[in-house]
Amino acid sequence: MRRNLTLILWLAAVALMLVYVLLQLPQRHWNSSITAAMPGTTTPWQNQLMQQNSSSRHLSLLLTGQPLPQLRQAATLLQQQTLPGLSWYQPGVLMQQLQQQYQQHQALLASPAALAQLQSGQYQQLVDAAWQRLLSPAPLLAEALQHDPLLLTQQFIEQQTPVSSMQPRQSWFESTEPAAILLHASLSIDPFDRTDAGKLAAALEHQLQQLQQNAPELQLARSGVLFHAVNAADNASFEMQFYGGLSLMAILLLLGVSFYSIKPLLLASVVLGCATLSGLTALLIWVPQPHVLALVFATTLIGIAIDYSFHGMLAANKGQRYFNAMLPSLALGLLTTLLGYLTLTLLPFALLNQVAIFMCAGLTAAFISVWLLFPYWLAPQSLHNNASLLHCCEKISGRYNNTSALKVWSGALLLAVLVCLLLLNQARFVDDVRLFNQSPAGLLAQEQQVRSMGSQQWDSRFIVVLADNAEQVLQQEQQLLPLLKHWQQQGWLKSWQALSQQLPPVQLQDHLQQQLQLAYQSETVQQYLSQLQLAVPAPRAERLQPDNFNSVLLQQLFSLQQHSASVILLSGVNIPDNERVQLNSMAQIHWLDPIADTNQVLVQLRSQLGHWLLLALAVTLVILLWRRGIKAACAITLMLLIAVGGALLLSQLLQQQLNIFNLVAALLVLALALDYGVFFTARLSSADVYQAVLLSAVTSCLAFGLLSFSQTPAVASFGFTVFCGVALAALLAPLLTVVSVKESDKHGTL
Amino acid sequence: MNRFIVLLLLLVLLPPVAVADQSASLLRFAPLQGQLDFVQLKTVQGLPVPLRSSGYLQISADKLLWHTTAPVDTKLLISPAGVSQWQQQQYVAVAGSEFIGQLLLAVLQQQQDFILAHFQLATGPNNCLLLQPVQPPLNQLFSQIELCGQQTLEQLTLTELNGNHTDISLQPQAGKP
Numbered sequence: 001m002r003r004n005l006t007l008i009l010w011l012a013a014v015a016l017m018l019v020y021v022l023l024q025l026p027q028r029h030w031n032s033s034i035t036a037a038m039p040g041t042t043t044p045w046q047n048q049l050m051q052q053n054s055s056s057r058h059l060s061l062l063l064t065g066q067p068l069p070q071l072r073q074a075a076t077l078l079q080q081q082t083l084p085g086l087s088w089y090q091p092g093v094l095m096q097q098l099q100q101q102y103q104q105h106q107a108l109l110a111s112p113a114a115l116a117q118l119q120s121g122q123y124q125q126l127v128d129a130a131w132q133r134l135l136s137p138a139p140l141l142a143e144a145l146q147h148d149p150l151l152l153t154q155q156f157i158e159q160q161t162p163v164s165s166m167q168p169r170q171s172w173f174e175s176t177e178p179a180a181i182l183l184h185a186s187l188s189i190d191p192f193d194r195t196d197a198g199k200l201a202a203a204l205e206h207q208l209q210q211l212q213q214n215a216p217e218l219q220l221a222r223s224g225v226l227f228h229a230v231n232a233a234d235n236a237s238f239e240m241q242f243y244g245g246l247s248l249m250a251i252l253l254l255l256g257v258s259f260y261s262i263k264p265l266l267l268a269s270v271v272l273g274c275a276t277l278s279g280l281t282a283l284l285i286w287v288p289q290p291h292v293l294a295l296v297f298a299t300t301l302i303g304i305a306i307d308y309s310f311h312g313m314l315a316a317n318k319g320q321r322y323f324n325a326m327l328p329s330l331a332l333g334l335l336t337t338l339l340g341y342l343t344l345t346l347l348p349f350a351l352l353n354q355v356a357i358f359m360c361a362g363l364t365a366a367f368i369s370v371w372l373l374f375p376y377w378l379a380p381q382s383l384h385n386n387a388s389l390l391h392c393c394e395k396i397s398g399r400y401n402n403t404s405a406l407k408v409w410s411g412a413l414l415l416a417v418l419v420c421l422l423l424l425n426q427a428r429f430v431d432d433v434r435l436f437n438q439s440p441a442g443l444l445a446q447e448q449q450v451r452s453m454g455s456q457q458w459d460s461r462f463i464v465v466l467a468d469n470a471e472q473v474l475q476q477e478q479q480l481l482p483l484l485k486h487w488q489q490q491g492w493l494k495s496w497q498a499l500s501q502q503l504p505p506v507q508l509q510d511h512l513q514q515q516l517q518l519a520y521q522s523e524t525v526q527q528y529l530s531q532l533q534l535a536v537p538a539p540r541a542e543r544l545q546p547d548n549f550n551s552v553l554l555q556q557l558f559s560l561q562q563h564s565a566s567v568i569l570l571s572g573v574n575i576p577d578n579e580r581v582q583l584n585s586m587a588q589i590h591w592l593d594p595i596a597d598t599n600q601v602l603v604q605l606r607s608q609l610g611h612w613l614l615l616a617l618a619v620t621l622v623i624l625l626w627r628r629g630i631k632a633a634c635a636i637t638l639m640l641l642i643a644v645g646g647a648l649l650l651s652q653l654l655q656q657q658l659n660i661f662n663l664v665a666a667l668l669v670l671a672l673a674l675d676y677g678v679f680f681t682a683r684l685s686s687a688d689v690y691q692a693v694l695l696s697a698v699t700s701c702l703a704f705g706l707l708s709f710s711q712t713p714a715v716a717s718f719g720f721t722v723f724c725g726v727a728l729a730a731l732l733a734p735l736l737t738v739v740s741v742k743e744s745d746k747h748g749t750l
Numbered sequence: 751m752n753r754f755i756v757l758l759l760l761l762v763l764l765p766p767v768a769v770a771d772q773s774a775s776l777l778r779f780a781p782l783q784g785q786l787d788f789v790q791l792k793t794v795q796g797l798p799v800p801l802r803s804s805g806y807l808q809i810s811a812d813k814l815l816w817h818t819t820a821p822v823d824t825k826l827l828i829s830p831a832g833v834s835q836w837q838q839q840q841y842v843a844v845a846g847s848e849f850i851g852q853l854l855l856a857v858l859q860q861q862q863d864f865i866l867a868h869f870q871l872a873t874g875p876n877n878c879l880l881l882q883p884v885q886p887p888l889n890q891l892f893s894q895i896e897l898c899g900q901q902t903l904e905q906l907t908l909t910e911l912n913g914n915h916t917d918i919s920l921q922p923q924a925g926k927p
């Protein structure tokens with residue numbers, strides 16, 4: 001009666017989860033950023049800054065392959081078709097806006113060289129420069145002479161470095177030799193949002209294809225995070241469906257071959273369905289924006305959850321008593337796997353946290369389903385094992401049992417030592433986050449082509465200036481200028497882009513006004529003014545500030561909770577470490593290198609994971625000593641050492657390096673291999689265990705082995721290591737029956 | 751019937767060709783080469799009297815040296831890449847001056863393609879040629895450019911949108927082509 005109630009409650013819970021998932025899935029947005037999945041920086045202001053940073057919300061398109069008039073037509077057509085979430089930059093309009101703002105604030109901005117001349121009283125040079133500009137046929141700003149007779153603001157504008165080597169036009173940048181048009185756009189959507197980014201990229205791609213259909217000789221090169229993110233998300237989605245589907249088909253085929261019946265297929269489908277539903281529910285409850293890569297990793301749930309079905313089916317088929325005897329081993333297996341995954345939730349690693357949540361919920365649900373459903377839905381002796389498979393298992397079992405215990409012990413010991421020594425000698429960890437995700441070569445080539453045609457190549461490293469308010473930030477930027485110039489002169493820095501280059505701090509504008517009033521009183525400037533019959537301009541009261549200034553460079557200014565911050569973008573960075581140290585002596589100025597920081601966190605995480613792996617081995621040994629006795633515990637530990645060490649060694653040989661995902665996989669191998677060890681040292685029928693473990697190993701190898709073909713290096717690393725580990729464990733585990741003492745009745749339950 | 755279609759096609763196709771030809775025919779000045787004297791009168795808002803300057807131009811195929819000798823000695827190097835000012839023994843590029851450089855070279859050398867692509871052409875008083883810019887950024891800077899002369903360009907007036915205007919008189923140097 002109580003069991004019936006539990007079953008009904010479980011089925012009700014599954015139904016609730018189904019409703020929840022159906023309601024939530026259409027509303028949820030999936031993340032595809034590899035950096036969002038990686039461990040982040042820990043400083044609160046850095047996290048705030050990275051969240052507000054919109055540098056990924058830009059894209060560029062390069063049009064080539066046709067004469068300029070045709071390229072202009074194509075660009076115009078493209079810009080005429082509006083796409084929600086995308087707006088094209090109008091460089092000409094932006095420049096005109098900037099010029100108008102400067103025009104209204106003449107005599108408040110001057111180049112650093114002109115300001116230095118003012119400060120040192122070199123008025124004749126300023127007058128000479130003004131004459132030169134005045135006599136040039138080039139147009140002047142309106143009302144230049146009334147407000148700024150020395151034309152300092154006019155010259156400040158003309159000394160601004162162009163953003164790109166291509167010439168700005170009204171709606172794009174243009175080059176005549178070779179004929180090319182470069183279009184820039186900003187995105188109002190998050191390029192890492194699977195849904196929004198996918199829609200926008202598809203609509204844009206449709207427009208681009210239409211353009212190319214009309215003009216086949218037109219060549220298009222794309223640049224921007226959107227293209228890479230959508231590609232990665234599509235790839236992950238395809239892999240999740242393809243590998244997940246393939247695993248599922250192979251498993252169902254195996255079940256069909258093993259039992260010649262539809263019933264096991266239905267039971268396994270119910271278990272897998274409940275497991276997936278629970279995993280998804282937990283993920284959606286705990287994570288607001290889950291990562292698509294987490295789902296790729298999560299396809300491995302199929303490989304593990306089906307193991308529980310195999311053990312459950314074979315045991316239930318033998319009767320309630322046998323099923324009850326099997327349950328403790330299954331529970332022990334679940335416990336060890338859960339422990340393995342739960343450790344991942346403690347890591348500051350978003351992707352692994354999400355995988356762990358999904359797997360823990362999924363595996364628990366799989367266990368509960370097997371425990372509650374199988375004894376009811378599978379009457380004893382209702383399944384007929386495939387005779388040849390059973391015969392094969394018995395034959396293998398016999399072969400293994402014929403091996404002498406001494407040989408097994410000595411061989412295993414030797415192999416474990418050899419594997420450990422080789423691994424210690426060969427293992428080379430590379431902690432570079434950039435290796436975990438790889439865009440297609442074609443897209444990378446397009447990116448390079450766009451950049452080579454003059455699109456700015458800002459480095460991933462940048463400088464952050466922190467202060468109490470925007471004015472102080474701009475002042476701090478000014479103080480940094482001499483150092484940046486020094487680095488540029490030394491060839492350690494090609495260029496930089498800071499807001500204060502376009503918008504000087506009010507303090508500097510005040511200073512310029514004071515210096516100008518002094519200059520206007522000097523004999524040299526007085527003479528110049530009288531030659532032009534001009535009166536001395538009155539000091540300007542208004543100032544140019546972030547509130548009344550409009551420029552794309554304002555995107556580099558951030559308002560954080562307790563600070564204002566600005567980002568100084570850098571290009572061509574090759575600054576020696578001993579030079580960069582100078583930044584540390586400047587208060588509130590920070591050098592940020594998100595990739596290096598993430599890599600540093602990865603190093604720490606890897607070391608942490610390594611310790612956990614050893615700790616997990618030690619804990620396993622203690623539990624096994626308690627549950628299985630000294631012989632079995634030592635034998636299982638040796639098997640685990642060989643499986644985990646061998647998997648890492650083979651991964652090292654294949655990849656020529658190891659990464660954190662190999663280590664995460666090693667933790668999973670430990671949990672899976674332990675399951676095999678537990679079953680082979682349990683007091684269960686040898687042939688049944690062989691059959692269950694054989695089927696489990698084949699399905700796990702399929703699920704993880706397929707992942708090693710993933711286009712995402714992180715997923716492939718993980719899949720290959722687990723595949724090797726599971727295969728090795730499945731090969732070695734049957735030997736445990738030879739060397740271990742079987743579980744006694746007394747210790748037969750958990 | 752066929753003749754009618756051909757005639758219709760001709761009627762449809764001929765006008766634009768004719769307009770283009772008509773505009774091109776207005777460009778009657780011979781391209782300027784070599785050295786020329788100039789006198790520039792620049793009328794700037796806020797200045798009670800126009801600024802008078804003089805000097806010479808050295809025109810070659812792809813660049814132009816604009817050497818002002820009075821009232822002060824200054825040099826500009828003008829090319830399709832833009833205008834560069836002679837400062838402290840070197841030419842320093844003026845950012846955003848590409849179009850001015852291209853415009854001056856195109857007008858002095860009578861570059862038909864550039865002029866027809868960027869201006870609407872008309873004949874003004876004294877048989878002068880009026881160029882009205884039709885696209886940014888030239889139409890954001892100039893309202894009109896007037897070219898006057900008989901066989902060669904002798905007078906050039908740049909009228910800016912902000913009310914400033916620059917009159918440039920050109921004269922071949924004595925004894926030089």
